[in-house]
Amino acid sequence: MTDTTLPFSRRRFLQGTLAVAGGAAFPAFAARPSHLRNGEILPSPDFSLLRETAPHLIGIRPHRRGGVRLALEEQPIETSSGKKYLVHNYGHGGGGITLSWGCASIVTEMVEELLVRLRQARETPSIAVLGTGVIGLTVATELRRKWPTLPLSIYARDLDVRSTTSFLAGGQFEPSGVIHEYRSEEKKRLLALYLRRSRDRIVEIQNSGQRTLFGVAERKNYTLDHGIKAFDEFTPHDVVPVHRRGTLPFEKLTTVGREYSNWLMNPTLLLPKLTADLVKASVQFKQRLFESRKDVMSLPENIIINCTGYGAKKLFGDENLVAQRGHLVILRKTLPKQFYFFSGGCANRVISYVFCRQDDIVVGGTVQSGNESVTPDEEDALIFQRILANGRELFAGHPAACRT
Ligand SMILES: Cc1cc2nc3c(=O)[nH]c(=O)nc-3n(C[C@H](O)[C@H](O)[C@H](O)COP(=O)(O)OP(=O)(O)OC[C@H]3O[C@@H](n4cnc5c(N)ncnc54)[C@H](O)[C@@H]3O)c2cc1C
Incomplete structure (x- = not known):
């Protein structure tokens, strides 16, 4: 039997196998x-053009075993100035934005x-939000939208x-890190509920005609051809x-x-915008360091x-x-078409990501436990170099060459 008499599918299969053996990425019969x-x-x-100001950043993701603590403490707290209700919203890890x-x-x-409960008890409600990171500011914004005259500080x-972790985050929409x-x-x-509600608000901002002020933009996110659990699952x-x-x-x-x-929800634009809107809406900003739960309850x-x-770890003993x-290196954006994300890491699964934002490019690649310092030391200097080297290797077409 000659090759030409082989059944069609078998002949094509053999051609395909030969193409793969010869180094082609795909069997000849498979459409590329x-x-x-x-x-x-x-x-x-x-990768050689660093942002002029503060191009090297280190932030602490507030990861929480068991997931975000988003809960009302069931029992109101009795204080000398009456009953207080405490709601927790913290522990968003690498996905707070x-x-x-x-x-x-x-x-x-x-x-x-x-x-409703306070009104039934004939108490006058007033609200304190603790924190000016993305979590505190979005909470205050939503409360102000719903109740424009409620006393809110x-x-x-x-x-x-700019002193918050939120301000230095990349701003990509992905529940990264928290999925475990x-x-x-x-x-x-539950996670799907949070994500859908975030999506609804982002789309609302997008359609409001104000998206550039909020730092919100649609982005195509490219990855290598491997599963990205945070998105896929x-x-x-x-x-x-x-x-x-x-x-x-x-x-x-x-x-x-x-x-x-x-x-993209760029925190360097989003946070100042939310703050300015809240000030305009008569929300009071008050500087105060809380030392303990009791201190908080004295508000x-x-x-x-x-x-x-x-x-919240120290404040509430969690x-x-x-x-x-996490380490980030911030590059200058040099060309208008640098408007994409690359995420999901290298072919050897070393963490590496590149987020092009409105005015700069964030390059990242670490998740380190057991160190709470945000001041870079000599070891960090090497990590910044490695993050850049891995980004370079990826974009040079060597996705398996990244180093840990
Ligand atoms: C390198 C890096 C990259 C990231 N990239 C992304 C990303 O692309 N997408 C994403 O979704 N997430 C990302 N994240 C995660 C995100 O930054 C966090 O989940 C988020 O910032 C948490 O926000 P927060 O408001 O809870 O905390 P913070 O921003 O830390 O704000 C906490 C606030 O509480 C105040 N506070 C704390 N303790 C006290 C106290 N005792 N008394 C008074 N005030 C107090 C602080 O002053 C601050 O105002 C990234 C994080 C890092 C580190």
């Missing part, structure tokens, strides 16, 4: 996936219930939002749709990869919302909070 941007090439970052609006919407529902140890705390079906549903597809597969749209990084539709307000992030340190 199409280019993800129809041939358009997106410019790679210039993503989850912020969704969690704020749930806090608003809790407050609604408390307002925000307290924090430092009123400059949401594995059961019940918890997955933990984010509902009506929030981040199923990826498209195809050739990556970069000059040298041209392997097959994936494209997700995603959002005059009768509804207290704790959004102190990693600060040993489930774990510091997860």
Whole structure:
């Protein structure tokens, strides 16, 4: 039997096998996936051009074993100035920017219930939000939208939002890091609820005509061709749709990869905008360092919302909070088409991500436990170099060459 008499499918199979053995990425019979941007090439970052001010950053993700603590303490606290209600909203780990609006919407529902209770008891409601990170500011914003005249104050140890962890975050929409705390079906549903509610608010901002002021933008998020659990398994597809597969749209990084539709919420724009709007809406900002739960309970307000992030570990004795340190290097954005994300790491699964924002490019790649320092030392200097080197290798078309 000659080759030409082989059954069609078997002959094509053998041709395909030969093509693979000869080094082709795909069997000859398999159509090569199409280019993800129809041939358009997106410019790679210039990894040698650091942002002029503070290009090296270290932040502490407030990771919490068991997931976000988003709860009203059932028993009101009796104090000399009357009953106080305490709501917790902290422990968002590597996903606080993503989850912020969704969690704020749930806090608003809790407050609604408390307002009924207070009115039934003929008490006048007033609210204190603790923290000026993304969690505190989104909570205060949602409360102000719903109750424009309710007395509302925000307290924090430092009123400059640039001092928060939130301000230095990348701002990509992905429940990254927190998913391991949401594995059961019940918890997955809870995470999906937070994500859907965040999505609803982001879309509302997008359609408001003010999205640039809020630092909100749609982004295509490219990854290598491997699963991204945070998107594929933990984010509902009506929030981040199923990826498209195809050739990556970069000059040298041209392997097959994936494209997700995603959002950027740039905290360097979002946080100042939320603060300015709250000031305009007569929300009081008060500088105060709380030393203990008792100290918090001495506040005059009768509804207290704790959004102190990693600060809640000491303040409320929550040993489930774990510091997860992250390093970022900020590059200058040099070309208008640097408007994409690359995430999901290298081919050897070393963490690496590149988020192009409105005015700069964030390059990251670490999650370190057991160190709470945000002041870089010599070891950190090497880590910053490695993060840049890994980004360079990826965009040079060597996705398996990243180093830990
Ligand atoms: C490197 C890095 C990259 C990240 N990238 C992303 C990303 O791309 N997308 C994403 O969704 N998330 C990201 N995150 C995670 C995100 O930054 C956090 O989940 C989020 O910032 C937590 O917000 P927060 O408001 O709870 O905490 P913070 O921003 O830390 O705010 C806490 C507030 O509480 C106040 N406070 C604390 N203790 C006290 C006290 N005792 N008395 C008075 N005030 C107090 C602080 O002053 C501050 O105002 C990233 C984090 C890091 C470190």
